[in-house]
Amino acid sequence: MADTALTARQHSPLAHAADRLAAATRSSGGAVRLAELPFLAQVNVRLDGKSPAADAVGLALGLQLPLEPNTVVRAADLTAVWLGPDEWLVVGRPGAQRDLESRIRMAAGDGPVSVIDVSAQRTTILVTGPRARDLLSHGCPLDLHPRAFGPGRCAQTMLARTQVVLVARDEARAGFWVLVRSSFAAYLTDWLLDAAVEYG
């Protein structure tokens, strides 16, 4: 379907906000860093986690789909995010979605599996810096303390007044990925920038 080769004519949902995100990062003096990670490959996978198909998909991707709720598994440049007991989001480098989709389909074989390219459904906002957790806590009801939401954790929850997929990055200091529906991305950006005023 959609041509995944990145060309100049493509626009990510927050392309128009890149300057403001950079300005907030600068004025915070390093307290928070905000940036869009555009065009990441995102593939939604639905299958029975205990089925042979799950193992086959794991082999094909080089990682085990996480079975523990609200965790992620990373390998090389792929991240598998737990979304539900039979649902994952596999996130990869920009442009990788077609390859991922076909690898997963091939591996799953005839099993009842759904594989859907949802790369444009959500965009990803990187929120890092020493105050990243404080910034998100203005709008996220989850406990983001490293004891409760350290590396390897993820959650689908609310941030401000929109749903997000929150992923703790692989080091405690590396902050978070905030995956947000593209239509809500501008709102969430405005909200994050407003919340970041205090750290500027």
Added chain:
Amino acid sequence: MLLIPCPWCGPRDEAEFHYGGQAHVAYPEDPAALTDEEWARYLFFRDNPKGPFAERWSHAAGCRRWFNAVRDTATNEILAVYRTGESRPATFEARPTGPAARPGVPPLGEFQGEPVQGAGSPAAQPPAAVKGTGQSDPGRGGTGETQPFRLADGGRIDRNHPLTFTFDGIWYEGFRGDTLASALLANGVIAAATSIKLGRPRGIFSAGVEEPNAVVQIEAPFPEPMLPATTVELYDGLVASSLPGQGRLATEPDPARYDAVHAHCDLLIVGAGPAGLAAAAAAARSGARVILADDQPEPGGSLLGTAEHLDWVSATAALLDAAPEVRVLRRTTVFGYYDDNHLLAVERRTNHLGAQAPENVSRERVWRIRARRVVLATGAHERSLAFGDNDRPGVMLAASARTYVNRHGVAPGRHAVVFTTNDSAYPAALDLAAAGVEIAAIVDTRPAPGEWADRARSAGIEVLTGHAVTGTEGDARLTAVTVAPYGEFAGQREFAVDLLLVSGGWNPVAHLFSQAGGRLRHDEVLGTFVPDTCRQALEVAGSAAGTFDLAAVLAQGAAAGLRAVEAEGYTAEAPALPAVAVRPQSPSMQVFAVPAPAGAPRFVDLQRDVTVDDLARATGAGLRSVEHTKRYTTAGTANDQGRTAGVLASGVVAELLGVDISALGLPTFRPPYTPVSFATLAGRDRGALHDPIRTTALHGWHAEHGALFENVGQWKRPWYYPQDGEDMETAVLRECRAAREGVAFMDASTLGKIDVQGPDAAAFLDLLYTNMMSTLKTGMIRYGVMCRPDGMVFDDGTVIRLAQERFLVTTTTGNAAAVLDWMEEWLQTEWPELRVHCTSVTEQWATVALVGPRSRRLLGSLAPQLALANDDFPFMAWRETTVAGIDARVCRISFSGELAYEINVSPWDALALWQALYEAGAPYGITPYGTETMHVLRAEKGYPIIGQDTDGTVTPQDLGMSWAVSKKKPDFIGKRSYARADTVRPDRKHLVGLLPVDPAVFLPEGTHLVADSELPAPPVPMLGHVTSSYRSAALGRTFALALIKGGRDRIGERLYVPVGDRMLPVTVASPVLYDPEGARRDG
């Protein structure tokens, strides 16, 4: 906010969940076999028990799984959760709150027998000279002498930091560390308000949040009404004025920022007085996450007012500040205690900085705290007594006067009488005497007050035992107090004083405990209500629990802190506590109303001007409950929420009724504990951030091209694109003409899109839609209607068959999330055997509708590989191709009756596609159009908009869509209901067209329809209402759609629409008013 344990994700805020009604009500196996009554029972009847109830929930904002929960409908406790398909657990125990959880108060005896450390006399500082001449005419400030009532030394104010402020137009000076009240007192100003009903002068009555009288208006920097002067920290440039019981809201928007923070902790301690500090000290080094919240600028609580153990306070504060997992929230009032240990607090962050407040810092912040455990160390408020003329400025709670002396270095008067029923006023009297205030007498209602009276006497103070105050004199300020033996009026003595200290006992601050669901019990010994039991994981410590001996308070606080963190698995050690002197204790006397001569009002609620006589009228009128007397007299309903009046009112009512106060109880405490402004609660959610705005990938283009936007759900959709000077009517007529005569395009990206995959996808859609979907061929599209089990239309849209086992379903813009929830609900709870997965792909695709007779030629110029002839690419087919070099799925769908295409591309490419169409379409006069034109075009064709032309009571048949209701399928959602008597009535409302007889007359949407040109006497029989109304370029006239009783049988009839005073005649018509043959669809 409930914490609901999702079986997969664990405990999450209730806001992440959707409620799904009673569980275990299975969809009948064969609805057709049921009688109407049985079917109606399934549709409409659910249990409604008090107590445990099994119900369905969906973790909608999380893993999207449906599950079952057993909830106690009386307490909202979730007793169990289990997955769908599992049977309901047999027994329910309340969720354990941990081994060491001791709901409510530990028994008082627990600390009895503990050695009390140290011994000695009560703190009695050497007398400090009162600054000034000691003249006994305080009057108003501004007489030239600055701060005549300020003590020469002592207190926690900073005499090196003078601050100037204005009250009622007069400049005064105070010091950093003052409250507005203490600074006014220092300047000899005690009368700070006028009472709301009687207009009597009222003075500063307390030193804290319980203040009923001195409620002031802040004028600058930003107007704020109704703040107790006792809680306003003084800052330079403060401008305030006294109020007659009511304030004024600002007329300008508040320029300050407000925000919120979610916080989690193992232990939340409310109150940093001796008990709270001891609890925090106990927990501080355990590694547990601790939050200590206190409403004052510095910790210490009552110790700041008694000036005792301040070294321990500062050492403990330093310990807490150094502990990495301890957060001390100063100037923070915990105002609400909700389910599952969710507490709300407001932190006043920059108010005390006045004009120096930094602009980028929020002025106030709401803390939303989820605590594993809570220790309430909220202290106690002193209670007043209802004696004659007890409201004059100069009457003050005894411990508050002590606070002014010790904490603020202010003498609240020169000469005082102390009126008490208990021991606690004695140390206050001694501290005031030591500060140079002449104590004329201590009037104690008790015949034998015990050792404290001896101490007072040895300090040279006269103690009148078994006496009471019978009245007061004075106008702007108290001038005299009369005293007589308790219950008598003979033998009165008069004291010329400017201050009357009162203590009627102490009320534990049980507001939060009560909000948490805790029960209070009446303690006979203490003569007040104390916390009893509570099901939440909390403990009450210190005077909030009715413990007033300082050594016991400290020990109780420390023990509560230890228990809390140990229950959470941390190891803690006993903290250092100060050595506390043993104090004499004599029983208090329970007194509420004090006998008074006739005619002297005895105020119970100072802020509401409610007297003992008012309460007597209430009980005389037959009211027997404090909830009723409260509402009858308004006692306890002012913005101080009866903090000083509540127990007093109950006590007076009990006396009036001749019942025991323990039987009467207290009115219910509700959040907020103190008033919280709406701006604070709104926080960041105002202005542009008030509600999320959803935009498409093309939003920027629409805005640049002058589109006005319509809100559809949270989406912003282009409404119409006015060109130079066009009004809406002209613009929409132009856009409609372009779509019908040339080519026009619109952004249809907001339509909901759901990918449905799996071997049983077709079977699933057959159950979901009223029409047959399984027969749809790959490569083709079918319109479908979705109904509720009651047969009423819920949503509509198109179904695209992408492959044998894969469909793409579109929904209406506003219903996308609801339809996906609906699908998941049926799949997960009723048909788990179906191998289908549903995934939202709404934003994965951008959709551009290309409409009009010239659309084919334009599309052909951009999609050269696509065969566009009708035979190659028929109506309701889709093709994959490239348009302007962009991968696209093109659908031949029309919502206007014209030849039309919907071009779906990645939203990343949407702007490129749109611009390509705009450029290539220029020769054809391509015109962007918005939702208004879309609505006109579809209405001309009689296509209904679900939610506008329907309202949840409309069947597909009512809409004239019997063709979309399958007769062949054995079942689908809603089918059984079409055999109900109600859905086959001939007088159901049908969707029809309306043509006003005058083609220029526009019918307002929502207007009713009647049969006759003259309105009969009411009730007027209504035939239906107008659902959509437009001007049509194609028809050259106005028209409307309407739901009308038996409408299809009325086509051609004349009906009337009352609009204002006129009865507008209309003709009922077919809903399809334009191109009824459908000749234009294929171009």
